[in-house]
Amino acid sequence: MKIKGMIFLIMLMIFLFAVAGCSGETEMPANETEEKEVSSEEETVDKISVVATLFPQYDFARRIGGDNVEVIYLLPPGTEAHSYEPTPQDMVSLLNADVFLYTGEFMEPWSRNIVENLKEEGVLVVDLSQDIPLLTSEDHDHEHEGDDEHGEDEEAIDPHYWTDPNMAIIMVKSIGDALSQVDPGNIEQYKGEEAALIEDLILLDNDIREALSRTKSKTILSGGHFAFGYFARQYGLEHMSPYEGFSPNAEPTPQRITALIQTIEDTGANAIYHEELIDPKVAQVIVDETGAELLLLHGSHNISKEELDSGRTYIEIMYDNLENLKEGLGYE
Numbered sequence: 001m002k003i004k005g006m007i008f009l010i011m012l013m014i015f016l017f018a019v020a021g022c023s024g025e026t027e028m029p030a031n032e033t034e035e036k037e038v039s040s041e042e043e044t045v046d047k048i049s050v051v052a053t054l055f056p057q058y059d060f061a062r063r064i065g066g067d068n069v070e071v072i073y074l075l076p077p078g079t080e081a082h083s084y085e086p087t088p089q090d091m092v093s094l095l096n097a098d099v100f101l102y103t104g105e106f107m108e109p110w111s112r113n114i115v116e117n118l119k120e121e122g123v124l125v126v127d128l129s130q131d132i133p134l135l136t137s138e139d140h141d142h143e144h145e146g147d148d149e150h151g152e153d154e155e156a157i158d159p160h161y162w163t164d165p166n167m168a169i170i171m172v173k174s175i176g177d178a179l180s181q182v183d184p185g186n187i188e189q190y191k192g193e194e195a196a197l198i199e200d201l202i203l204l205d206n207d208i209r210e211a212l213s214r215t216k217s218k219t220i221l222s223g224g225h226f227a228f229g230y231f232a233r234q235y236g237l238e239h240m241s242p243y244e245g246f247s248p249n250a251e252p253t254p255q256r257i258t259a260l261i262q263t264i265e266d267t268g269a270n271a272i273y274h275e276e277l278i279d280p281k282v283a284q285v286i287v288d289e290t291g292a293e294l295l296l297l298h299g300s301h302n303i304s305k306e307e308l309d310s311g312r313t314y315i316e317i318m319y320d321n322l323e324n325l326k327e328g329l330g331y332e
Helices: 003-022 031-045 054-068 088-095 111-112 117-118 137-144 165-182 186-211 227-232 254-267 281-290 305-309 314-329
Strands: 049-053 069-073 099-102 123-127 219-222 238-240 271-274 293-294
Touching: 049 054, 049 165, 054 069, 054 099, 054 186, 054 314, 088 117, 099 165, 111 117, 117 123, 123 165, 137 165, 186 314, 219 254, 219 271, 219 314, 227 238, 238 254, 238 281, 254 281, 271 281, 271 314, 281 293, 293 314
Parallel strands: 049 069, 049 099, 099 123, 219 238, 271 293
Antiparallel strands: none
8 A cells, every 4th residue: 555545544543443432332342353353354465456547448457457456447437538537536546556547648638737746656657548559630531521621629639549449459468568567476367368358359350340341331420429430440431420529528510410411311321320428419310300220339438337337348338339330331
C-alpha cells in the first residue's frame, strides 16, 4: 500500500477505536474475534492495483491479471465516457495504484494534468495509444463525400482505436507488459493469459472479415457519433454520420441529416445504427422518416451496471456488433 493510503488507514483505525471506547464495549465475542483473525490473514495477500479508464482496458486487465490483480474501473457504469472527470475519490485510487491504464490524452484530456504527478508517486502510467497509428478527421474524409466544408475538428484525433480488434491486440500486449513489469514473479501467468486473449481476438478478427466479405452493403449508416472509424478502415467499409468530428458534444448538421436520409432512399439501406448509453434521438428521426431499422453498434466505451455485474466482455460486445452488422448490411 502507498504511504498516503497507509496514513489514511491508520487515521481510520484510530477513529474506529475511539468510537468503540466511547460506546463502552471493551470486549469482543469469541466468534467475532476468530472472524477478524481470518479476515486479517486474507488481507495479507497483496494484489497488484490497476486503475483502468474505459471498459476495454478494464476487461483486458482483469482477464490477464486474474486473481493476482485488483482492477478498479474508474468510469462509473452507465455513464457517457467522453464527459467523465475524475472525482477526489478517484484521485485517491489513482495515487494508490500500481498501474494506471488509459486510452490517451485525446480520449481522456484530464489525464494531461495528472500523469506526471502519478509517475512521481511511483505509479506505472500506460498510455495505451503509444504504439497505435492514430487517425484524424482527414483520414475519414473519403467516407464523407458530398460535404461542402469541414468544421474546426478537421485535424481532430479519433480516439476510438479499440473498436478495431487488431488495435485491441496492441493494447493487450501493452497491458501484459505492464503487469509483468510491476509483478515479475507472476510473469508466466500474465504472458499466458495475454497469449490466450490475443488468440481470441485473432479469431474475432477472422470472423469479422469472413462475415463482412459476404454482405451486400459496405456502408455503415450511423445516426450517432461514429466511433467505428478504425473498424471501418480495417475491414474496407465506408460510413456516414450526421455529426462532424468525434465529440459527443458536437451537433448534427441539417445537410448531413438530409444526405443520410437521401442515401437510405437511394440505396434501399434497411438499417441505421445508434451508439450505446446515449439517447438515439437523431437516429430515431431518420428512422421515422425512412422506415429503416434501428440497430445498436456498441462502441464499448462503457457498459451498464447490469452488464458489468454479469461479467460481460469486450469480445462478447464485438460479436453482438457483428450480428447487427450482418443484419443491417445484408449478410448473404
